Amino acid sequence: MTLNTIQRIVVGLGAFALALSLVWVPFSAHLVRSGDNYDREVGYGLVFQPPQETGCEFAFGKEVSRRRLEVACAVKVETSRVVMTASAIAVATIALFILAGIFGNHRSASGAQLRERIEPDSLAAKLKKANAKFPVSGGNCTNDDPLIITEKKDYASIEYAVAEMIMKSQGLEFKFTLQGLENRGKRYIDVLTYNVKEGGDTEWTSKRSFYFDITAGYERLIRRLR
Structure with a gap:
């Protein structure tokens, strides 16, 4: 299968966006205090460098410390949001790829038809x-x-x-x-x-x-x- 220029661009941009969505991910802080659970968004960061203590402090304040027995806080990746984002990128890339193929093939066919109209005296x-x-x-x-x-x-x-x-x-x-x-x-x-x-x-x-x-x-x- 030969890809046209637009399809190659779509595939490249889609692959880049998908990779970025799996590396730069959203985090949330999960707090357990006195038997109650709390979740707050922390923001985005590299998937292999979660902002543990700083994330908890950002979400719940500096009084939160994982060293206190009555308070437990951890930062985790919001997996559901990552999956939804990656799925949306994949679907959009596939749709644009198909449209680019239709448009590119139509343009090539039109060009071929024009070239076949040879002037009789040329x-x-x-x-x-x-x-x-x-x-x-x-x-x-x-x-x-x-x-x-x-x-x-x-x-x-x-x-x-x-x-x-x-x-x-x-x-x-x-x-x-x-x-x-x-x-x-x-x-x-x-x-x-x-x-x-x-x-x-x-x-x-x-x-x-x-x-x-x-x-x-x-x-x-x-x-x-x-």
Whole structure:
């Protein structure tokens, strides 16, 4: 099962809150005096460091001493409150996890549907026509309409192959000069820039840049590096 980003955040925060509720717990002071029992809240503290005598003094006054035979006072964890708090955190985490899964899957499905609507005259459509399995789902390699690459592993080689294929088909000579990554909102755009010239020219006459949407592969790389 693959978790989306929101689900991972929910699980992390839920686990932290649950752990905190089991470590930082409420205490109450229980007093037995002259046959009568009294309980008062003391406050919160670390579960392994209960405020024994100071807790009794806080709840019932400094006259309380565990050394007096007629008075017995002890500080204890309010177990019922701990259980209720931990249960509430667990239920809330599960509910948010489910909602995050529904929301994340819906967003992914919507994005996939949009990417499958390839314009018939686009570069992506031509590549698909030549090879139905070519890993692209839209775009024209331009700044306004980057070519969307769906390959998640070897996407870089596809970028170079497409850029060089375009320039060869136009009879251009080329030399790679620069690669840059742009973050456009939630999309990652890789830009390949080449010096180009007409066949037979002695000097490079211009530059060409090709734009590729590598979001699918780049996000996979980020997840593997975490």
